[in-house]
Amino acid sequence: TPLTDNVEALKGVVFQAKLGSSYEKVERFTRLALYIGRWIEWCDALEADKGLEGFLKDKRSGTGKAGRSHQLGRASMLAKADLVSGVVGEFPSLQGVMGAEFARRGGEAGEVVAAIGEHYLPVSAGGKLPQSTAGAIISIADKLDTITGCFGVGRIPTGAADPYALRRAALGIIRIILDKGWAVELDSLVARAVALVGDKLTRDAEEVEADVLEFIRERLRNYLKGEGLPHDSIEAALCTPWFDIADAVKRIRALEKFKEHPACESLVVSFKRVSNILKGQDARGLPTPSIFEDDAERALFEVYSEIAPVIREAEGKGDYALVFEKLASIKDVIDKFFDDVMVMAEDEKLRRNRLILLGSIRDLYWRIADLSKLVV
Numbered sequence: 001t002p003l004t005d006n007v008e009a010l011k012g013v014v015f016q017a018k019l020g021s022s023y024e025k026v027e028r029f030t031r032l033a034l035y036i037g038r039w040i041e042w043c044d045a046l047e048a049d050k051g052l053e054g055f056l057k058d059k060r061s062g063t064g065k066a067g068r069s070h071q072l073g074r075a076s077m078l079a080k081a082d083l084v085s086g087v088v089g090e091f092p093s094l095q096g097v098m099g100a101e102f103a104r105r106g107g108e109a110g111e112v113v114a115a116i117g118e119h120y121l122p123v124s125a126g127g128k129l130p131q132s133t134a135g136a137i138i139s140i141a142d143k144l145d146t147i148t149g150c151f152g153v154g155r156i157p158t159g160a161a162d163p164y165a166l167r168r169a170a171l172g173i174i175r176i177i178l179d180k181g182w183a184v185e186l187d188s189l190v191a192r193a194v195a196l197v198g199d200k201l202t203r204d205a206e207e208v209e210a211d212v213l214e215f216i217r218e219r220l221r222n223y224l225k226g227e228g229l230p231h232d233s234i235e236a237a238l239c240t241p242w243f244d245i246a247d248a249v250k251r252i253r254a255l256e257k258f259k260e261h262p263a264c265e266s267l268v269v270s271f272k273r274v275s276n277i278l279k280g281q282d283a284r285g286l287p288t289p290s291i292f293e294d295d296a297e298r299a300l301f302e303v304y305s306e307i308a309p310v311i312r313e314a315e316g317k318g319d320y321a322l323v324f325e326k327l328a329s330i331k332d333v334i335d336k337f338f339d340d341v342m343v344m345a346e347d348e349k350l351r352r353n354r355l356i357l358l359g360s361i362r363d364l365y366w367r368i369a370d371l372s373k374l375v376v
Contacts, residue, residue: 003102004056006081013083016164018153019200022080025145027052028196030076033141034069035192040182042133043068052077059108068111072134075115078103079138096120122172129179136176140189143169147215148193152201152208156215170219177245186243187213213243220245224252233259236369247318254320255369263328265376270334271365274358275372277343283359291353296333296340303333304360311364323368334361 010023019025030052037043044065055073082088082099100117108116111134118135119142121128130136147166150156157166177184190212194205201208217238224234233255242248258264292298307326314322343358345351365371 002106003078003081003099003108006084007056007077009084010080016149016153016155018202019149019197022083025142025149026077026080028149028193029079029138029141029145030055030073031196032145032189032193033072033076033138036137036141036184036189037069037072037134039184039188040137042137043072068134071109071111072115072137074108075112075119075134076138076141078108078112079116079119079142122175125168125171129176133180136180140173140176141193143173144189144193145196148190148208148212149197149200151212151215152194152197152203152205154202156211166215167219170216171223173216174220174223174245178249181246183244183246186216186245188243190216217242220248224249229253230256232373232375233369236371236373239370239373240367250318251320251368254324255374257321258324258328259374259376261324261328263331264374266335267328267331268371268374268376270331270338271362271371273338274362275370278355278358278362281355281359283355283362285356285359287353287357287360291349293350294341296337297354297357300330300333300337300361301357303330304357304364308360308364315368320368323365327365327371330361 007023007026010026011021013022014020015022015025034043042065052073055070055077058070059074060070079096079099082095082102085098085102087098088095096117096119100113103113103116111132114132115130115134115138118130118132119138121130121135121139130139146164147169150164150166155164157164162168187209190209194201194208194212220242221234221238225231229252233252236255237248237251287301289298289301292301307329311323311326314320314326341354343351343354345354
């Protein structure tokens with residue numbers, strides 16, 4: 001039987017009582033895979049808008065991004081078709097392996113065969129990762145659909161109980177993204193995955209998104225510790241926007257180098273002070289230079305105005321070494337500011353202006369890492 005004929009039979013296979021059949025799962029993660037493919041600019045994924053059955057009708061796959069879209073959609077729709085074969089029924093560990101073999105015998109394109117065979121990878125914490133781009137995308141999509149679906153119907157792992165192996169799935173997603181170095185924003189992927197679960201959700205969608213992201217962040221934290229990265233640098237990066245995990249790891253590595261800088265220790269002490277002073281304060285906006293009374297606050301604002309555009313540009317390019325180098329240049333000025341200036345002045349205008357100045361300094365680094373978390 002051609003694999004395409006098996007796809008229909010998946011409608012009779014229950015994936016999870018509240019989440020429907022394996023066919024419904026395949027539809028969800030195919031749409032998610034095409035979304036990821038478009039996100040990493042590997043394919044255009046527009047064919048999906050015409051409905052998913054089109055991928056099953058046609059083996060052809062043109063060239064370029066449209067061709068890759070078709071291959072990705074077809075491999076994804078066929079990925080679970082071997083679940084209804086007698087062999088996989090008897091030997092579940094052969095799922096994916098048999099699918100790839102059936103696909104090869106059925107004359108599918110090499111990319112489709114590889115993706116079907118690889119989409120279950122990694123099958124263990126340190127296991128082999130998918131090599132093909134389509135295999136990696138489908139693996140992420142399938143795993144993320146399982147996690148968001150289970151969280152969406154209240155099947156959340158507790159203690160030792162994790163019947164759907166969601167922890168392993170989250171770790172697999174992390175390892176694949178880091179292996180490929182893809183700049184994907186996990187919050188967007190999770191939002192899309194939750195939206196695809198749709199009316200099967202038994203919990204509030206925003207709560208599900210927040211819980212799934214926290215669950216993945218916890219796995220990422222543990223994974224990075226296991227890779228030998230220090231706890232404080234991990235925390236400093238992961239309490240800022242961390243959803244592009246390849247970028248978050250880049251920042252953690254840059255932080256590690258920054259710790260060797262002679263100005264680091266003193267700066268971290270100053271940034272802890274900044275953090276403590278600003279707790280519960282509204283420090284939005286830009287300071288008004290005409291209100292400054294002390295030379296030390298004028299000097300701090302001048303240095304801020306000088307390095308802010310350089311830091312923003314370096315941040316945009318992911319040049320975190322330059323970001324930290326520029327931050328280090330404010331060491332003496334910020335030390336003098338704290339020696340000479342009473343931030344919580346009695347005059348409300350003066351106090352607010354000084355708080356906004358410190359808020360501006362914090363804005364230089366808080367999207368990259370909360371430097372007050374470093375232990376030096």
